[in-house]
Amino acid sequence: IPQQRNPSKKMKFCFTFYLKQSGCRHFQSSAVNYSTMLLEADSERLYVGARGAVFALNASDISASSALTIDWEASPEQKHQCLLKGKDNKTECFNHIRLLQRFNSTHLYMCGTNAYRPLCAYIDVERFVISSQPEEGRDKCPYGPTTGYTALIIDQQIYTASQYEFRSFPDIRRNSPSPTLKTEDAPTRWLNEADFVGSVLVRESVGSSAGDDDKIYFFFTEISQQQTPTYSHSRVARVARVCKEDRGGHLTLQKRWTSFLKTRLTCSLPEYDFHFNILRSVFTLPGQTPQDTFFYGIFGLEWKNVKASAVCRFTLSEVQEAFQGPYMENQDSGSKWKEYTGKIPDPRPGTCITDALRARNMNFSTSLPDDVLNFVRRHPLMSKQVEPADRRPLLFRRTTDYTHMGVHTAQGLDGQTYYVLYMGTDEGWLHKAVDIKGQLHIIEELQLFEEPQPVNNLLISDKQWSVYMGSPSGVVQLPLSSCGRYTSCYDCIFARDPHCAWNGAECVDVVMQADRSTLIQDIQHGTEGCENTQGDVVHRNRSVRVGDDVLLQCELSSNLATPLWMLDGRQVQGYDLNSGFRTGTDGLLIIDARQDQSGLYTCYGVENGVKVAIVTYNVTIRLDLHPPPNMKAIYLSLITILGGLCVVLTVVLIYVGFCLRVGHRGKYSIRAAAALKTISSHCNGNGICNGGSKMHNGNIQDGGLLQIVPGEGHTSPRCDFSNGLSATLPSVLRRMHGNSYVLLRQSDSENMSPPGYSFAEELNKILEKRKRTQLLPRPDESSV
Structure with missing residues (x-):
């Protein structure tokens, strides 16, 4: 179970209180399904693709009135054809934008499902209009709005991965310009019902001493080809790789990738026998050099009726090591796979063209020998699996399904670099967490929408200091930090937020402070810095009579804190049924009060071993609190009460009768x-x-x-x-x-x-x- 804080005990929806207090912005239109986003921070533009429309928003304030719109609906004829195919006219028979990326300095490129007949088009950025006649998109875009899909446009070349047609096999393709390439499906199928979630270009040629090529990594989940007792017919998470300059083979693997290799990504908790085989989302965090690249993955369980998520982090060096390891071999074209122990052809199959191969007059993949290409065709799977960086998940959380994430680096006052994760859930929550010594500490949890709905996409901008989230109903923009929500030194320090620090009077954003010498922050432990700070303790009085019950409330500002009650300096034991007390997270209940229970009650919040006073109650329990009334007063009171009850019952009966006549039914x-x-x-x-x-x-x-x-x-x-x-x-x-x-x-x-x-x-x-x-x-x- 992850650690987590709750900076506010009351719900604050983004579009009400939180909008004013924390700089939240919201964009909404008549369109739905805001699933595709492209952020261009330098031009302060956030491009958003939805169902039947594309928007250009002000990245600094997406709620501004300067939003531009392109309507791109499927034609009535195409919607009718979609219905004839048996598709849903409420969700599928529309034009869902699946691809929206920069093509060149003047144009964007977009593709939509177009009611199960995909189309693609160019957008003139300056005028924000479709600048050309839409073109055929069935080789670049999936037919359905929920089909697994990922796409990249690199140097005006379009790389996509999906199941493109109805009943077709999944495929990784380079569509344009020539030469077009795709994966192989015979005699060994390279992809087995793959569901793609992401892709990324890593410029491994930068600073390479071997003259290496840039590589494109694809992340997906597929049915395991290793039919063992442990993984029989199960799904597994994969990473695949191709070389950017791959041109296919001359005769063997013609118009096919010659550099395709894949291996398994593992994310599990062996002590609980939890194996997270479903890869939901991937975020790539570039480093100062390509070798410093991190891949963060959100994983789920195969059991559809169990909600659980894990976050695992992988290093590029571990992935490269797996692709340099032994291959797997398929026995008799069946389901029996084992590690290949035979001779490996030279040059090594699946590698990119390097300076060493160019020296041997192999300048392109079309120059590779046939025995190398035949080996690649039959051995796409590697034996070595990629383990997480810390050999276990950074986070494991039950009852939560994370959908998308982003990672931001922050410099702490202690000089260390911290990784701050922003994770969206399937019910519209945003969790902010910090990686501390390989463990994720959840700083805060924020609800983004009034109605539960999944976070479809998530982007982070350093320049706008914002995180953007798309959903079925709209787009939300939040600042990366809102330190002002922490009203005390303890809340500010206990949060362990690298963006926030205490300046002696309030919790402030570190990046906004020119002089940081007086700031207090303790990310590693979250305990030190507030010893000389006087907290705001609420003082209250209670007077009750003997035999009454009284609830003493204690509002804790953190879900990590536990309440501790003291009566005149002695701890109150509230779990014994005979003690006369009941304790809970809401407060202390005094049952059938006795005079010896009078005194000064103090509620402390205990977190990380630090005890902070929250509220005190001076409780007086007396026998003579109210003198017995005389009999005349009792009779008058009874008559008054009975008369009032008659009036109330009459009104209730009239109201119920009216409700029954108009047909209203329901519970109270x-x-x-x-x-x-x-x-x-x-x-x-x-x-x-x-x-x-x-x-x-x-x-x-x-x-x-x-x-x-x-x-x-x-x-x-x-x-x-x-x-x-x-x-x-x-x-x-x-x-x-x-x-x-x-x-x-x-x-x-x-x-x-x-x-x-x-x-x-x-x-x-x-x-x-x-x-x-x-x-x-x-x-x-x-x-x-």
């Missing part, structure tokens, strides 16, 4: 939720919801007594999750048959309990019933 719901105060400012899957407590300087202005409101989790008012992690009630109060626990009124200062009223009996009945069930002294691991 809470109206005017803004008037309710909740025990937790969160909501979890058990129906524990927030009702909109007003916050002022971190304090709850109004509190309330604990009241049980019948209802079911799915019919409760919609609640906002706090940064992806559900907070819980005191542990013994969780999972109470779907009831919602709503805080109606809880007084601060010296306000007294209402005379003659106590909810202790009702609550104690539930607590007694809970004694006979399994206790949950800690939140579910799945909730983390």
